Amino acid sequence: MIVLLTACTFISGSLMFSYWFGLLAKKNIKTVGDGNPGALNLWKASGYKWGIAGLMLDFLKGYLPLAAVMLGSGYAGHYGMIPIAVAPIAGHAFSPFLKGKGGKAIAVTFGVWSAITWFEASLAYAVILAVMVAVTRVANKGKPISSETDGLHIVCGMLLLLVYLAVRPFAAAVLWVWAGSFLILAYKHRRELASFIRKKTSKNDFNSGV
Numbered sequence: 001m002i003v004l005l006t007a008c009t010f011i012s013g014s015l016m017f018s019y020w021f022g023l024l025a026k027k028n029i030k031t032v033g034d035g036n037p038g039a040l041n042l043w044k045a046s047g048y049k050w051g052i053a054g055l056m057l058d059f060l061k062g063y064l065p066l067a068a069v070m071l072g073s074g075y076a077g078h079y080g081m082i083p084i085a086v087a088p089i090a091g092h093a094f095s096p097f098l099k100g101k102g103g104k105a106i107a108v109t110f111g112v113w114s115a116i117t118w119f120e121a122s123l124a125y126a127v128i129l130a131v132m133v134a135v136t137r138v139a140n141k142g143k144p145i146s147s148e149t150d151g152l153h154i155v156c157g158m159l160l161l162l163v164y165l166a167v168r169p170f171a172a173a174v175l176w177v178w179a180g181s182f183l184i185l186a187y188k189h190r191r192e193l194a195s196f197i198r199k200k201t202s203k204n205d206f207n208s209g210v
């Protein structure tokens, strides 16, 4: 049963709604912005109506199957929920519909966490990200935030979410779902993280006269 449910949630996650909506609007969103086949690039390419529709469906493809599993199976809080909950995130990140080159998996991650913690962890993650963006804006004196810094926020925000999850009475299985989410997000943002570190290192070398 776990294998079947994991296959179903993986297939749900692999449905690339934002990318397909882009094609419906006659745009290839993989050629827009950072090339991520997600709702933000759909929004940029085709406008806010498509963008919101893509965001909703990319969220719901994680939320709905997991909410059904939480309500209708005995896997809530059980170790069996780990692969079932990580699968939609992996499905989006490595979608077979895009030959394994899916998206950054932010929207579907929010969907999954909204379902398995009844919105608590996803709200906490949203607050963490909002605080990080606000602090960065103040530090940057209102300058636009780079995609490298965005990636850093997503990954470090997920790391901070672990602190929140650890102090709340969640089942150990939830912490394993966190580990899966974190690894996938870190992998999908590896280029932004590497570029951020490179820029910081060369700036420090320049400042110290190396």
Ligand SMILES: O=P(O)(O)OC[C@H](O)CO
Pocket: 036, 037, 038, 039, 040, 041, 058, 103, 104, 105, 106, 107, 108
């Ligand atoms: O991470 P994705 O692929 O769900 O895309 C979400 C937004 O486009 C954020 O950049």
